[in-house]
Structure formats: C-alpha cells, structure tokens
Amino acid sequence: MLLDNRKKEVLHAIVDDYVSTNEPVGSKSLIERHNFQVSSATLRNDMAELEHLGLIEKPHTSAGRIPSDKGYREYVNSLMTIEELSPKEQLEIEKRIDSSVDEVTDLIKNATHTLSETTGFVSLAMSPRLKKSFLKQLKILMIEPGKALVVMVLSAGVVKDKVVRIPNFLSDEQIMKISGAIEKNLTGKPLDEITLVTVETAGKGTEVPEPLLKQVLYEAYAAIKQADELNIYLDGEHRILELPDFSSLGRARDLLGTLSDSGMVAGYVNEMENAREHSADDSFMIRIGQEITLEGLDDCSFITATYNLTDSVSGNIGVIGPKRMLYSKVISQIDFVKKKLNKEMQRFT
Amino acid sequence: MLLDNRKKEVLHAIVDDYVSTNEPVGSKSLIERHNFQVSSATLRNDMAELEHLGLIEKPHTSAGRIPSDKGYREYVNSLMTIEELSPKEQLEIEKRIDSSVDEVTDLIKNATHTLSETTGFVSLAMSPRLKKSFLKQLKILMIEPGKALVVMVLSAGVVKDKVVRIPNFLSDEQIMKISGAIEKNLTGKPLDEITLVTVETAGKGTEVPEPLLKQVLYEAYAAIKQADELNIYLDGEHRILELPDFSSLGRARDLLGTLSDSGMVAGYVNEMENAREHSADDSFMIRIGQEITLEGLDDCSFITATYNLTDSVSGNIGVIGPKRMLYSKVISQIDFVKKKLNKEMQRFT
DNA sequence: GATTAGCACTCTATCCCTTCGAGTGCCAAC
DNA sequence: GTTGGCACTCGAAGGGATAGAGTGCTAATC
Numbered sequence: 001m002l003l004d005n006r007k008k009e010v011l012h013a014i015v016d017d018y019v020s021t022n023e024p025v026g027s028k029s030l031i032e033r034h035n036f037q038v039s040s041a042t043l044r045n046d047m048a049e050l051e052h053l054g055l056i057e058k059p060h061t062s063a064g065r066i067p068s069d070k071g072y073r074e075y076v077n078s079l080m081t082i083e084e085l086s087p088k089e090q091l092e093i094e095k096r097i098d099s100s101v102d103e104v105t106d107l108i109k110n111a112t113h114t115l116s117e118t119t120g121f122v123s124l125a126m127s128p129r130l131k132k133s134f135l136k137q138l139k140i141l142m143i144e145p146g147k148a149l150v151v152m153v154l155s156a157g158v159v160k161d162k163v164v165r166i167p168n169f170l171s172d173e174q175i176m177k178i179s180g181a182i183e184k185n186l187t188g189k190p191l192d193e194i195t196l197v198t199v200e201t202a203g204k205g206t207e208v209p210e211p212l213l214k215q216v217l218y219e220a221y222a223a224i225k226q227a228d229e230l231n232i233y234l235d236g237e238h239r240i241l242e243l244p245d246f247s248s249l250g251r252a253r254d255l256l257g258t259l260s261d262s263g264m265v266a267g268y269v270n271e272m273e274n275a276r277e278h279s280a281d282d283s284f285m286i287r288i289g290q291e292i293t294l295e296g297l298d299d300c301s302f303i304t305a306t307y308n309l310t311d312s313v314s315g316n317i318g319v320i321g322p323k324r325m326l327y328s329k330v331i332s333q334i335d336f337v338k339k340k341l342n343k344e345m346q347r348f349t
Numbered sequence: 350m351l352l353d354n355r356k357k358e359v360l361h362a363i364v365d366d367y368v369s370t371n372e373p374v375g376s377k378s379l380i381e382r383h384n385f386q387v388s389s390a391t392l393r394n395d396m397a398e399l400e401h402l403g404l405i406e407k408p409h410t411s412a413g414r415i416p417s418d419k420g421y422r423e424y425v426n427s428l429m430t431i432e433e434l435s436p437k438e439q440l441e442i443e444k445r446i447d448s449s450v451d452e453v454t455d456l457i458k459n460a461t462h463t464l465s466e467t468t469g470f471v472s473l474a475m476s477p478r479l480k481k482s483f484l485k486q487l488k489i490l491m492i493e494p495g496k497a498l499v500v501m502v503l504s505a506g507v508v509k510d511k512v513v514r515i516p517n518f519l520s521d522e523q524i525m526k527i528s529g530a531i532e533k534n535l536t537g538k539p540l541d542e543i544t545l546v547t548v549e550t551a552g553k554g555t556e557v558p559e560p561l562l563k564q565v566l567y568e569a570y571a572a573i574k575q576a577d578e579l580n581i582y583l584d585g586e587h588r589i590l591e592l593p594d595f596s597s598l599g600r601a602r603d604l605l606g607t608l609s610d611s612g613m614v615a616g617y618v619n620e621m622e623n624a625r626e627h628s629a630d631d632s633f634m635i636r637i638g639q640e641i642t643l644e645g646l647d648d649c650s651f652i653t654a655t656y657n658l659t660d661s662v663s664g665n666i667g668v669i670g671p672k673r674m675l676y677s678k679v680i681s682q683i684d685f686v687k688k689k690l691n692k693e694m695q696r697f698t
Numbered sequence: 699g700a701t702t703a704g705c706a707c708t709c710t711a712t713c714c715c716t717t718c719g720a721g722t723g724c725c726a727a728c
Numbered sequence: 729g730t731t732g733g734c735a736c737t738c739g740a741a742g743g744g745a746t747a748g749a750g751t752g753c754t755a756a757t758c
Contacts, residue, residue, distance in 0.1 A: 027750075717741085
C-alpha cells in the first residue's frame, strides 16, 4: 500500500481513536487528540484520499470516518506495533492458568477460559491434532460380556479411551490376545497411517474365530479414529453482550447462533489452519470482518495462534472479538497465553 | 387459594392470552377472545380482585394485566391441564434422540440438545448422581513411569477413568497388586461409602513399601471421588436472544452471564433436587420467577424432571425459559424426553 | 503543488409536543 | 351481583424544530 507517512499516521490515529471511543472520527477531533502539525482541512484531504483507497469509510455523509476491513488489515499488517504485556498482566495470566491439572484437555480448557477473561471476548481452542502422534500402548479391557474399553496411550502423552461393543462370547483371554496383537503391530505408527486394513492385518494370527475377531478389530479401529477427532472448546460467549459493538441484539443473535454450532466453527478453524500451512508466515492467523466466511461474523475479527504439544502435534487457541479491538494488545495476550500453554504442556510429553 | 369458578377462568384466560400474545390483557380483549357470559365491567371487578390477591399485576396504570409469579404458580398448580404431545411431535423427539451412541454421557447430551430444539429454550441436564452406584471393577494401568490410568466400571454401566501420577519407581507388578487389592475389597461398595480410610484399609497387605503405597492409594481414592462428581450440560443458550421476553439486552446479558457459571447452576439444581427429596410430590420441579434464587433469572421459569439410570441412580433434565411460557406444553415435552431417555438408558445397565 | 481558512450544506440525535387508543376505576342504575 | 357510562391515565407513535459535528469545495496563501 503506497501511503506517505502522514497518511499512515492519519490512518493509525483513526483506528486508535475509533477503537477507544467507538465513535466515527472527524478531522477536528483528530487534530485535538494528536499532534498533527497541519490543519484540519489538510487532514480532510488526506481522509478523502484514504476513503478513496477504501481504507476508511463514512457511516453517513456528515459523520466522521471509521476504518474499513481493509483499513484494519493495513493497520494490522503494517502500522501497529505489538506491545509487551506488563509484568502484572503476565503474572495475572500465569496465575490463572492452573498447572495442577492432570490432563491436557483440562489445561487447554483452562487456558481458553483465561484468555476469555483476559481479553473480555469469546475465546476458543482446538484440541491437539493427534494424527501425527503415534500409538504407544493399546489395551482392550473387558468390562462385562459384550462390552469393552479400548484404552490408548499416544506419544503426545495423551490418553484416550472408548467404550465399545464386542461379541458376548469372547473370553478375557481372547480379548487380551487381540489387544496384544494390535499393540505389538501398531505401536509406533502415526494415527493417520492406521486404517481399517492395517488394524485387520495387525490382528491376524490370533487364534480367534474370524467373524468375532473382525468385529473387535473394527471396534478397535473406530476407537483409534475417534482418538484423533478434533474437539473445540469455546468460552465466554456471553461476553459478546457486554460489547457495545453488539448492542443491536440482531447482530448478537446471529453471532451466538453461529457459535452455537461448534462443529461449524471447528471446521472453519481447520480451514484457516490448512491455509496457513501453505503460506510461510508466522504462527498467527488473523481474519478481519468480511474475510471471515462464517455467517454473522462480519463485525468480528478472528485471531488464533498455534500451540504445540510436541513438535508434530499442535492445536489452535485464540479469540473472536469485535473488529473494533485493540489488536496490538489482544495479539500479545494470545501470544502470552500460548507461550504459557506450550510451557505447561511440556509436563505431559 | 379460594377462588370462585369464574375468577379461575379469568386467571386462566389471562395467562393463556398473555402467553400467546405477549401483551398485557385488558377486560375488553378478554371478552372478545373468550366466551364469558358477563360484561367487561364484571371482569374488571374480578380482575381487581385477582390483583388484590396478588395473582395479576399492571405494568402501569392504564395497561392491561399480566400474571404475577404467584399467578403463574396458581396456574401451574391448579388450573392448567397437561396436554399429550401429538404423535408427530413424539416421533420427532424419538428420532432426534439418537440411540446409537456408546456412552451414557453422549445420550444425555443428545437428549439435552433435543429438548432445547423442541422447546426453543435453554435446556440443561445433570449427569447421573453416581454416589449410590457401586464399584464393579477398578484397574490401574501403567501408562509410563510416574503415570497411570485408573479405570473404574460402576454398577450403573458407566465407565470412568482418571490419569494419575504415581511414584516413578513402582513396577507394573506392584501396581497390579495394589489395583487387585482395591478391587477385591471395594467391589460392591457404593461410592459414597468409600472414603480415604476405606481405600487405605483395602490396600493393606500388598507387599509395597509404605510411602509409595500410600500415594497410589490416595490417587485411587481421588479417582473414585472424581467419578461421582456431578457434571452439568447446558444447551441452546443462544436461543434466549430469540425470545421477545429478553429483547432488552440487559436481561439477556444477566441471564447469559449467570448461565455461563455452570458450576453455580449445577449447585442450584442440586439444591432443588435435595428439596424435592424431602417433599413427596411427583418428579417435576418447577420454579417460577423470583422463586429462583439465581441472579438474573427473575423473568424465567426453571423446570426439571428426574430421569433414572437405575433405581438408585438418577439425574435431572429440563429447561430454563421465560416465565411467560406454555407450561402445559413444555412440561409434556420435558416429560416425553425424560421417558425416552429412561428407555434408552436401559441399554447401558 | 501543498496547505489553509472559510462557508454552505448534510445528516443524525434529541427534545418537545400532540394525538391516539387501550385500559382503568368508580358510580349510579338495574 | 352485574352492567353501562364516563372521566381519567399513561405509553406509543408521529411530527417538527434545533443543535452539533462533520464534510466537500473554493479561493487565497505559503
């Protein structure tokens, strides 16, 4: 974007003022609040130019200007400077992310909740993408005739299990044989390389009658596939109603309606994540306003960072807030939570 | 409540009309809509009387009447007649509560979601109160040095587990010994009779050095206690914004804010449940308006029913909606969902 | 060519006023 | 106990009028 320095400053100032006041910014108040060494008429010319470039817009003829999606984008890409959190803010976050939990899932929920409280927006996290982690243990425990529990320990330090139905007639011993065979042959394999065929092959050689064996193997396969399913954790949805940006009820309703379909949101995060992998920029994903293809999020920005459970196993954590947000602050809050999360996760791997 | 027949009819009509129109009901429109064989002036006298009794009230001097909390209460207790759901509605619910799930938890979430979709309100369910169910199996699986998984099978057909930390030096064999001892001594005991002391006693006699043994026993105890912790499932919170009763944003915000603290809501349901156990009425709990002690629910009614996983293990399922609701319909919807849930649960026990 | 002062114009938000209508309470009559 | 009649009340809706913040444009100035 070809902008001379003053125009950059003007855009910067407009974004800052609009974010903090929630009122369209006029040329006069811009002069009052900032140390521009020119007159308001000059700024008006600059603003007309910025509007022509599509960076700012007028709600109506005689109002001040507000940043457009493109304006926020320019601000985020080129103008803003990330500010570090104060030690006090850092401490607050560290304190809230309770490190005494026993399971990764709880840690993630914890971080998500903290992020919502810290930013005042809706926060969300995706569970780790486990498809690159590999099986370390797999046990099938007989619960009662016809019912068993498949317990899997994954390389990322995660334990998953699933109750499955098995044929009634199977003995404890037979189950242990099957379980042992699967474990022996599949240990060390990344989850995304395990298919029904792999599992069936692994189960061969156990002296269990064919149809019974096949059903157990299928259930084991289903359990493994379930283990790498993605979950999404949302938190602080109610905070939307605290934001003046969503005081119109209609907008709040649309947004909450969309968020209530967590599967859809998860799908969108995945899409974003895949798009990111191909480009080589840093680990933040930022979508502003209409850039977001989910319904009802036109007035939102969607910012996520990538956390890592291990080198190859990662997930996302971030916020959905109004596009009129303090980007520099929010980004560093997410970044700090992410770092803390990464640190705490080391305990599990 | 001493009311002559016509006054009962008037109150009934006011509730019906107000529920369906969301407008204060005047004496004239009451005449128009119902077949009262008296004049509007007579109804005005009756209404003045009902107001004097605190059953209806005026939003302001020259408006019609709306039912008060007490009025709704009288309506629910004595006036309304429960209507059965139509076969079509029943079928719709039966279809939605997917019976192919493998875990009780999923079944409950499923029913909760269905209830929210059916009623259009916020729905909620409590997990089964497992403290009366007893231990059928308990296994401690070594995951890696220092980490184990406690798997418990309960009499109600529920499987619970918890990752716990154990001393690094313990061998597989030692763990199995401890696990076996606990299982042998505690099988058949209701969860609420298991204390740290019981577990420690159960673990005696295993040839494992004292401090190590003690830590494992403590962790096993913690796992058992976690197994009978109550969970709450909320669904459809966003539907609140669809209701005209909460179009004022402030009210919606308060309500959603309260609901976001699911622990508090769970505590309240528990309180209600305990109060119910002492009185001997039927299985519905209905709280209207100010009867609800949770903040921000003054304009709501809270209705729950009790489902049963086994004779002694039960939980709650119900809705939170505006107190201006079609009670007879909503109650039969909850009732039907509850029955369907009970039926499906038999598969698990 | 960039900057500035000045000015006419535009649009919204707010306040005030009026009107309308539904509803009430009360009284006197039935 | 019931009814018709009537004065009264209050909120909702609509219609100016006004104030204020902001704009674009022009002509003068640096």
